[in-house]
Amino acid sequence: MIEIAPGVFVRRHAELDLTLGYITGAGDALLVDSGMDQALAREISPSRIVLTHNHFDHVLATEAFLPCEVWAHEDCVVDDSLLDDRAHYYDEPFNGTLVAPTHTFRDTVTLDVGGRRVDLHHFGPAHTSHDVVVHVPDAGVVFAGDLVEQGAPAQAGPDATPSNWRAVLDRLLELDPRVVVPGHGDPVDAEFVRRMPIPGAS
Ligand SMILES: [Zn+2]
Structure with a gap:
């Protein structure tokens, strides 16, 4: 865990260069993406x-x-x-149980994490139909999921909407982040996001 702002952490994984987020408040914490490492739960x-x-x-x-x-x-x-997609990367089967969301939102929801405000935003389709941006206003940190990648180009699969991607990043930048944490790679700044090539866009 690397602390990028008071009580805001990133955890980097060699596996697929994945990056998770961890936001802490008083006696409470929120994890951004569960990732693939069950041992983290210990x-x-x-x-x-x-x-x-x-x-x-x-x-x-x-x-x-x-x-x-x-x-x-x-x-x-x-x-x-x-799991079909996972099978392209891993030979051994996944022996766990997938967990569906228990709480959902459409555009924006504000959560209280031990007295700390955390906003979840959906700015429209881009990397997928349902990308969530996690904003910690008091820290100036935005977790962007795979809307942003560092160290490798962002990925547009069949479920992506490249034509809307730049507009979504513009909305993200309106949050005026000091640090943007990508779904894969190291944290970046707003300028990196501004200049990031959009995959699949002509
Ligand atoms: Zn992805």
Whole structure:
């Protein structure tokens, strides 16, 4: 865990260069994406997980953190179809249980994490139909999920909407972030996001 602002952490994983977020308040904590490492649940006990989107590498370990609330956009579907995508990367089967969101929202919702305000936003389709941006206003930190990648180009699969991606990033930048945490790679600044090439856009 690397502390990027008071009580705001990122956890970097060698596996797929994945980056998780951890936001703490007084006696409470929220995890941004559950990732693939169930062992992390032995170190932290978040009361909530926010899934930035339904790609397998961001959601597989949720079960290990239960009981906790699982937040996502209302169009975020977590089911066994995600495992087909995982099978392209891993030979051994996934032997856990996928956990669907328990709490959803459409445009914006504000959460209280131990007295700390955390806003969840959906700015429209881009990397997926249901990308969630997690904003910690008092820290100037935004967790962008796979709307932003560092160290490798952002990825547009069949479920992406490249034509709307720049507009979504513009909305993200209106939050005036000091630090933007990508779904993969190291934290970046607003300028990086401004200059980031949009995958699949001509
Ligand atoms: Zn993704």
